[in-house]
Amino acid sequence: MYTFEDNKLLIAHLLNLPFQEIDTITTIDSSSISCVLKNTHSACPFCHSTHVYSKGFYKKSFTIPYQHSNIKNIILNIKRFKCQECLHSFSNSTGLPPRNFITSYPTIEAIMTSLKKENQTFKSIADNFHVSETTVKRYFDKYYHPPKFQFPSVLCLDEIYVPSLTIRSNYLTVMYDFENKKLIDVLPSRTKEDLHRFLTFLC
Known part of the structure; x- marks a missing residue:
C-alpha cells in the first residue's frame, strides 16, 4: 500500500516538480489518486500584473507509466486564475502530458x-x-x-522471371547494394511506375 510520502514522491517525479510544490494528495481507490498543486503564480503571464484572483479548479486525468503499480491514474486539480488588468485567464501549468493528451x-x-x-x-x-x-x-x-534511407554508391537493378507468380507480373525487380553486397528490396514488377513509386517513397 502506498503512503502519502510515496505518492508525493511519485507525482513529483512524473510532473517534474519540486517536492514542495505538491499541496494535497487524496487516495480515491486502488487505481487512482487525486492531487492539488500549490499556487505557483504570483503574476499574470500576459501583462505581468499581480492583480489576479482565483477562479477555482478544473480536473484532468492522466495515466502513469508503472505497469505493475496499483496506482494507474492521477487526477490533477489544476487551479485557474483571472487577471483583473488584462482579463486573461490562465492556470498552473504541468509538464505531465503533451498538449491535448x-x-x-x-x-x-x-x-x-x-x-x-x-x-x-x-x-x-x-x-x-x-x-x-x-x-x-x-x-x-x-x-x-525511421532513419532516412541512404542510397548506396553503386545501386544494382536486375529483373527476375518467376513463371509461377500469380500477381500482376511474372517479373520482379531486385535492388542490390553492390559495394556492401546487401539486398535492398524486391519490387513486385519491373514497371517504371513501381520503380518511380519506390524511389519517391525513399526520398
Whole structure:
C-alpha cells in the first residue's frame, strides 16, 4: 500500500516538480489518486500584473507509466486564475502530458521503449499500460521516425522471371547494394511506375 510520502514522491517525479510544490494528495481507490498543486503564480503571464484572483479548479486525468503499480491514474486539480488588468485567464501549468493528451510523457516513453522489443505486439503493450491498441498505434505513428534511407554508391537493378507468380507480373525487380553486397528490396514488377513509386517513397 502506498503512503502519502510515496505518492508525493511519485507525482513529483512524473510532473517534474519540486517536492514542495505538491499541496494535497487524496487516495480515491486502488487505481487512482487525486492531487492539488500549490499556487505557483504570483503574476499574470500576459501583462505581468499581480492583480489576479482565483477562479477555482478544473480536473484532468492522466495515466502513469508503472505497469505493475496499483496506482494507474492521477487526477490533477489544476487551479485557474483571472487577471483583473488584462482579463486573461490562465492556470498552473504541468509538464505531465503533451498538449491535448491524457497520457503522461513517461508513459509514452515507456510505450515506445516496449515497442522496440521483438516479442511485443500493439495489443500486448496496450494491455500492459491500460490503454487502447489504437492509442499505442497512434503514438507509434507520431513518435517513431525511421532513419532516412541512404542510397548506396553503386545501386544494382536486375529483373527476375518467376513463371509461377500469380500477381500482376511474372517479373520482379531486385535492388542490390553492390559495394556492401546487401539486398535492398524486391519490387513486385519491373514497371517504371513501381520503380518511380519506390524511389519517391525513399526520398
